[in-house]
Amino acid sequence: MAFLSDTLARVKPSPTIAVTTKAAELKAAGRDVIGLGAGEPDFDTPENIREAAKRAIDQGKTRYTAVDGIPELKKAICEKFARENGLTYAPNQITVGTGGKQILYNALMATCNPGDEVIIPAPYWVSYPDMVLLAGGTPVPVVATIETDFKLTPAQLETAITPKTKWFIFNSPSNPTGAGYTRAELRALCDVLLRHPQVWIMSDDMYEHLVFDDFEFTTPAQIEPALYNRTLTCNGVSKSYAMTGWRIGYAGGPAHLIKAMGTIQSQSTSNPCSVSQYAALEALTGTQDFLAPNRKLFQRRRDLVVSMLNAAPGVTCPKPEGAFYVYPDISGCIGKTSAGGAKITDDEAFASALLEETGVAVVFGAAFGLSPNFRVSYATSETVLEEACKRIQSFCAGLK
Numbered sequence: 001m002a003f004l005s006d007t008l009a010r011v012k013p014s015p016t017i018a019v020t021t022k023a024a025e026l027k028a029a030g031r032d033v034i035g036l037g038a039g040e041p042d043f044d045t046p047e048n049i050r051e052a053a054k055r056a057i058d059q060g061k062t063r064y065t066a067v068d069g070i071p072e073l074k075k076a077i078c079e080k081f082a083r084e085n086g087l088t089y090a091p092n093q094i095t096v097g098t099g100g101k102q103i104l105y106n107a108l109m110a111t112c113n114p115g116d117e118v119i120i121p122a123p124y125w126v127s128y129p130d131m132v133l134l135a136g137g138t139p140v141p142v143v144a145t146i147e148t149d150f151k152l153t154p155a156q157l158e159t160a161i162t163p164k165t166k167w168f169i170f171n172s173p174s175n176p177t178g179a180g181y182t183r184a185e186l187r188a189l190c191d192v193l194l195r196h197p198q199v200w201i202m203s204d205d206m207y208e209h210l211v212f213d214d215f216e217f218t219t220p221a222q223i224e225p226a227l228y229n230r231t232l233t234c235n236g237v238s239k240s241y242a243m244t245g246w247r248i249g250y251a252g253g254p255a256h257l258i259k260a261m262g263t264i265q266s267q268s269t270s271n272p273c274s275v276s277q278y279a280a281l282e283a284l285t286g287t288q289d290f291l292a293p294n295r296k297l298f299q300r301r302r303d304l305v306v307s308m309l310n311a312a313p314g315v316t317c318p319k320p321e322g323a324f325y326v327y328p329d330i331s332g333c334i335g336k337t338s339a340g341g342a343k344i345t346d347d348e349a350f351a352s353a354l355l356e357e358t359g360v361a362v363v364f365g366a367a368f369g370l371s372p373n374f375r376v377s378y379a380t381s382e383t384v385l386e387e388a389c390k391r392i393q394s395f396c397a398g399l400k
């Protein structure tokens with residue numbers, strides 16, 4: 001009898017681990033390493049949120065709570081959806097979990113049966129395909145290339161849908177590309193989805209507040225009310241409120257799905273951390289004053305990184321609408337040899353040589369389902385970003 005489960009065999013170890021481990025090794029050996037891999041804001045959780053958490057502790061709000069969220073937080077989430085997205089949800093249509101990740105996982109666990117297909121636009125957040133596999137479904141990646149700014153076209157979506165399609169996972173702005181769908185682009189995808197009533201929509205709106213210039217964030221159930229009854233609108237406080245470690249995510253959707261997700265959660269983790277829920281309550285109901293300055297800061301960093309990467313030979317870096325990632329294409333670098341003698345056969349070799357020879361750690365594109373590219377997270381200071389981009393420029397200039 002095998003000790004490890006068949007379920008585990010369905011999941012691949014994270015391809016990003018190799019780079020992360022190597023970066024940590026080099027750092028431990030005293031090398032000057034710049035990590036551009038982490039997907040989290042580089043500043044602290046705002047003070048009003050931290051204070052709310054401290055109050056919660058002092059007031060003894062440290063016990064089990066309702067499995068899928070305290071009523072006050074559910075009410076605040078209903079108000080957030082109404083205020084920011086024009087969506088009406090009742091508290092029994094809201095679930096709160098341990099990070100956005102658990103929300104997506106609960107939904108897939110609660111709905112996927114063997115043979116069920118889940119359409120995942122690529123480049124994708126690394127966890128989507130593996131979560132689908134863990135849940136027993138079949139991931140169906142559909143590649144959106146740089147020609148369409150990494151956005152899926154309606155024709156691609158139409159072609160990918162089959163009678164077995166259960167979910168379409170939509171993530172705008174996207175990790176890893178930062179691409180955000182305009183209202184018109186999302187409208188066109190919704191028109192396709194309207195024709196296929198068996199398909200549910202999982203909208204991962206984690207980067208809602210991190211959008212630049214005059215980009216307007218929209219979400220499917222808001223754009224097309226006829227999809228409301230088969231859409232799970234997922235969000236969380238991790239990225240917008242610099243709260244990655246607090247682990248609070250949430251979703252609004254049809255009550256029967258929300259109930260099923262709560263059942264999964266009740267037999268796995270129970271409630272998300274009580275103190276974090278009070279912190280999230282403050283995040284959603286307290287001042288939103290820091291969101292705009294943060295957006296400005298990230299926009300400046302994006303502009304810096306995009307212009308410096310485009311100045312690197314062999315690199316093409318589109319300017320994304322949101323999040324804090326860029327996903328440059330490095331077709332012009334493949335097949336060359338680095339100054340240190342490494343053969344750049346693919347994007348994994350590029351990332352590996354870049355780290356070895358310059359100390360800059362990025363995540364290679366194959367991890368996200370589109371090559372040859374790499375992902376830069378620009379959630380770090382402009383001084384560090386400038387130095388990192390200079391090193392990337394000279395690494396690329398040294399390719400022969």
Ligand code: PLP
Nearest residue numbers: 039099100101125175206236238
């Ligand atoms: N969705 C996307 C697109 C993400 O990039 C992430 C985190 O990297 C998550 C969900 C998960 O967020 P959380 O940290 O709240 O679990």
